[in-house]
Amino acid sequence: xxxxxxxxxxxxxxxxxxxxxxxxxxxxxxxxxxxxxxxxxxxxxxxxxxxxxxxxxxxxxxxxxxxxxxxxxxxxxxxxxxxxxxxxxxxxxxxxxxxxxxxxxxxxxxxxxxxxxxxxxxxxxxxxxxxxxxxxxxxxxxxxxxxxxxxxxxxxxxxxxxxxxxxxxxxxxxxxxxxxxxxxxxxxxxxxxxxxxxxxxxxxxxxxxxxxxxxxxxxxxxxxxxxxxxxxxxxxxxxxxxxxxxxxxx
Numbered sequence: 001x002x003x004x005x006x007x008x009x010x011x012x013x014x015x016x017x018x019x020x021x022x023x024x025x026x027x028x029x030x031x032x033x034x035x036x037x038x039x040x041x042x043x044x045x046x047x048x049x050x051x052x053x054x055x056x057x058x059x060x061x062x063x064x065x066x067x068x069x070x071x072x073x074x075x076x077x078x079x080x081x082x083x084x085x086x087x088x089x090x091x092x093x094x095x096x097x098x099x100x101x102x103x104x105x106x107x108x109x110x111x112x113x114x115x116x117x118x119x120x121x122x123x124x125x126x127x128x129x130x131x132x133x134x135x136x137x138x139x140x141x142x143x144x145x146x147x148x149x150x151x152x153x154x155x156x157x158x159x160x161x162x163x164x165x166x167x168x169x170x171x172x173x174x175x176x177x178x179x180x181x182x183x184x185x186x187x188x189x190x191x192x193x194x195x196x197x198x199x200x201x202x203x204x205x206x207x208x209x210x211x212x213x214x215x216x217x218x219x220x221x222x223x224x225x226x227x228x229x230x231x232x233x234x235x236x237x238x239x240x241x242x243x244x245x246x247x248x249x250x
Contacts, residue, residue: 001028008063036069064091075103113226163212163228
């Protein structure tokens, strides 16, 4: 049975979360905290108590945007502890999923919280209870996958399946053969992160995976590529580098 702590600065949201957790048969005991500072005091008490002590905690269900110390700040603090509780983020904001998984979150649940979705997060936490954090595969950021949020469910997109990436302000749209996903990561960050994986900038708005380039087209001085069935323009400043990379590939 899991011993849980729910943290949310909005009282109605906290009460709803406590109600749902109490109704789950895998939760043996659950407490509430109205902010991250109160939660940190409770977690420190649990750590002092030890894993088998009366104040022990297995998992924290944590809101992100709170006044003062926010949920991400608290999760960062917990990564410095030897034996921290597991963390499940419960938030109305889908923009922080990447940071959440970088901070070794077990799950990322969007509000309004659905009973079935929360139950899945509890199942994951129950499966990982007692496993040393350094040995939990789901906690480690996977360079081969990127977490995306769709309809309140976190899915993982394989980097090798991404044909191209399109800049949309502070966001980037990942295109695959099965659809597209919007993530809050600048295109420049993905360019740096995936350069060694064969992604190359062809335009200020586009990053393409060389492995998915089907054709290079020259027409009246303009250059374009066919990627995943879509034709994308190549800017003049990137055209020569792209041609050289494609020639080396062949």
